[in-house]
Amino acid sequence: MPDPDMRPNRLDKAEIDKNFADLHPPLSRSEALIEADRCYFCYDAPCTTACPTGIDIPSFIQKIRSDNIRGSAHTILSENIMGGMCARVCPTEVLCEEACVRNTHEDKPVEIGLLQRYATDPIFEDGTRLFERAEASGKRVAVVGGGPAGLSCAHRLAMLGHEVKIFNRDPLRGGLNEYGIAAYKTVDNFAQREVDWILSIGGVEVEDGVELGTDFSLTALRDAYDAVFLGIGLTLVNDLNIDNEDLPGVENATDYIAELRQTEDKSTLPVGRNVVVIGGGMTAIDIAVQSKRLGAERVDLVYRRGPEDMSASEFEQRLAQVSGVSVHHWLHPKALHGDDHVSSIEFDKNGQSVTMEADVVFKAIGQRLADLQLASELQGIDIEYGKIVVAGDQATTLPGVWDGGDCVAGGKDLTVSAVQHGKVAAHAIDRYFGGDNG
Amino acid sequence: MADLTSDFLGIKSPNPFWLASAPPTDKAYNVNRAFEAGWGGVVWKTLGEAGPPIVNVSGPRYSAIYGNDRRVIGFNNIELITDRPLETNLKEIRQIKRDWPDRALVVSVMLPMNEKAWAEHVPMIEDTGADALELNFGCPHGMSERGMGAAVGQVPEYIQMATEWCKKAASIPVIVKLTPNVATVVPPAKAAKDGGADAVSLINTVNSIMRVNYDTLTMYPTTDGMGTHGGYCGEAVKPIALNMVAEIARTPDTKGIPISGIGGISDWRDAVDFLALGASNVQVCTAAMVYGFKIIDDLTDGLSTFLDDKGMTSVSELVGKAVPSVTDWQYLNLNYIEKAVIDQDLCIKCGRCHVVCEDTSHQAITNTVNGERHFEIIDDECVGCNLCVSVCPVDSCITMKEIPNDDESLSWTQHPNNPMRKS
Secondary structure, eight states, rough: OOOEEEESSSSSHHHHHTTTSSSOOOHHHHHHHHHHOOOOOOOOOHHHHHTTTTOHHHHHHHHHTOOHHHHHHHHHHHTTTTHHHHHSSSSSGHHHHOTTTTHHHSSSSOOHHHHHHHHHHHHHHHHHOOOOSSSOOOEEEEEEESHHHHHHHHHHHHHHTTTEEEEESSSSSTHHHHHHSSSGSSSTTTHHHHHHHHHHTTSSSESSOOOOOOOOOOHHHHSSSEEEEEEOOOOEEOOOBBTHHHHHHHHHHHHHHHHHHOOGGGGGEEESSSSEEEESSHHHHHHHHHHHTTTTTEEEEEEESGGGOOOHHHHHHHHHHTTOOEEEOOOOEEEEEESHHHOEEEEETTTTTEEEEEEEEOOOOOOOOOOHHHHHTTTSSHHHHHEEOOOSSSSSTTTEEEEEEETTTTTOHHHHOOOOHHHHHHHHHHHHOOOOOO | OOOOOEEEEEESSSSSEOOOOGGGGGSSSHHHHHHHHTTTEEEEEEOOOOSSSSOOOSOEEEEEEEOOGGGGEEEEOOOOOOSSSSHHHHHHHHHHHOOOOSSEEEEEEEEOOSSHHHHHHHHHHHTTOEEEEEEEOOOOSSSGGGGGGGGHTTHHHHHHHHHHHHHHHHHSSEEOOOOOOOOSSSHHHHHHHHOOOOOEEEOOOEEOOOOOOOOOOOOOOBBBBOOOOOEEEEEEOOOOHHHHHHHHHHTTTTSSSSSSEEOOSSSSSHHHHHHHHSSSSEOOHHHHHHHGGHHHHHHHHHHHHHHHHTTTTTGGGGGTTTTTGGGGGGGGTOOOEEEEEEEEOOOOOOOOOHHHHHHHHHHHHOOTTTTOOOOOBBBTOOOOHHHHHOOOTTTTEEEEEOOOOOOOOTTTTOOTTOOTOOO
């Protein structure tokens, strides 16, 4: 059995830098004005309805047309405080841009995502202050998790006059924006710049490197604070539940993506010659494309059902294909093979066995809440299929505790959804405090 | 192929498109390029008195208003008449007419309000071989402050007087160019006719200030910090021009005087508008200044194709076709009913028709039907105003349909609500 072919420097640094440059470069002013002119300023606009955060898209585009960029950014960020990141990572082709009436007229939507980036980029570049805090309420809220849901909730609570403390597990803030998004979607350290801007509103204290269940308990938070918001994400990767899953070389896609994001010189990352990715979502696409762009010779993305069942959008599926990833459907993982390292993976296709050589196998078939210790930590909170059950206002079944982000049952696992959860929860908490700010 | 040759006051040109008196016709170099591109004629940029030439500003003379994608829809200028010596212009005009005998060459002229000036200058111009004179009674800036241009064009008596002086000195046809900066264009047109003008041309530019500079909060553009109104032209002024052309063509006092139509002609359809509403030929400036002389291709080819499609063999068959359809409001049939119809197969569901009808008109368009996003005319509420047709971004998606009824035609002049009714 051959040794696994894992090594760094498959491509030189210049080529890798090129491969990891901005996937969608920003629009110039001319491009933005031409594109903005295409917006019809629809009534009760379908794009706004399709946006999980309900951004008034026709208005922000109209403001681009009239060169009111700061007003445009305010329109965006007042509904979606992470409008900058969402402009980069939202699957717009299944959200606002899918709803655009231009699709009916000419089969080409207004480039809403790129326009949103055009309007918001200057705010983060200049650190422009757009939001003020209401008069102090004297209420204190604990936010567990420094990802999109937690930051969104914290910012809105701060705006409403409440004091917030964020308990952030990782060394850096931003959650999956910092650790989980493909590098070519958020270049130039944008995630940190955005977090810094969000926190600049004031009234939000952050403690980094502390984890629920290890460093503090939910019970203690409920005692010490007037309300608690949980934005704890999903930390465990679902298993394939097949033989030899513990072989070295069988890895969680999310771990490698996080490492990739945190590595300055990506040519130093070890990359397999043959990479097999199991899954059909964004994470699967991200790891497959990034492996290819790091220089893997062959990347196979394997999904157990058909293309229409993949949760990755058509655009993402196409991105994988044009990046040189071979996409396979209707293959069920059956067994992993290898002695002291994975060397191949066997699939079942309609009763027939198919084997692919693999120097590394990435699992990207979904995630779930952290371990049982956390589950016991969440006593009193209803959990369904490994995720937290919430009401329409993001309230959990435990009084005084709200929840949002990927850890919510039935969610879309998108940054934009997490931001909306945080915003909705903040308003619910404010009402709980007797506020009348919506 | 329809015949595009044009005969305006006996002046022949291969097509009815002339370049209007303006920067594109200021010198032989430009005019040669225009004729090479295929323009039927030019009206040479306005000549003034012999002597020291006019002086123009050396800052911005032009500015624009934009539509989508910075498409120029309105244009403004503060340029004066030619700033080159009279002799230079006359020499070039003579040469051009010799080099391009088949093209129309009309010379625009602006002179002080004394007969002597006309008696002196008109023969000099005629001597170049020019086909006609066009009297600039329209320039709204600069020259009007010196008692010429629009200062003449706004006073019918002056128009008639200057026209008479010119006619006395001229043996070639005289066209009077009218200003739109008047309450009604008929008296000036009639004055021109009464003064012996062979034709009128219109419109000249409209008094205008384009905008302010948002940084300095001064008007824009300026010359050393100060600005002045200019003359507005381009696509945006076409409807103003069409109305004035039609008024002259249909009013008994002026009816029958040949008209050279000017104002925002950018493509062949604009030319059809002017011709059908009574102009015998058209003049173009702004479109050439925005796109260059090459647009003559579309103008001639489009018009020729259109005439073919209509079964017309010459431009003259089109001239005035639409004039009988223009009347006063008081004669419109108040018993005639149209209502809007939305073609659901073409509707892209933008909802613009709904919101404008709801916010600003008659609440006659749905936004949902059975819980679905759906835009449909509520016939009982629709007054047939055409607002939805005007704002719909999809061509032909909303159309107006006649609702037949048995009532006889009834105008305001006969309407029972009119205390001044005639019968």
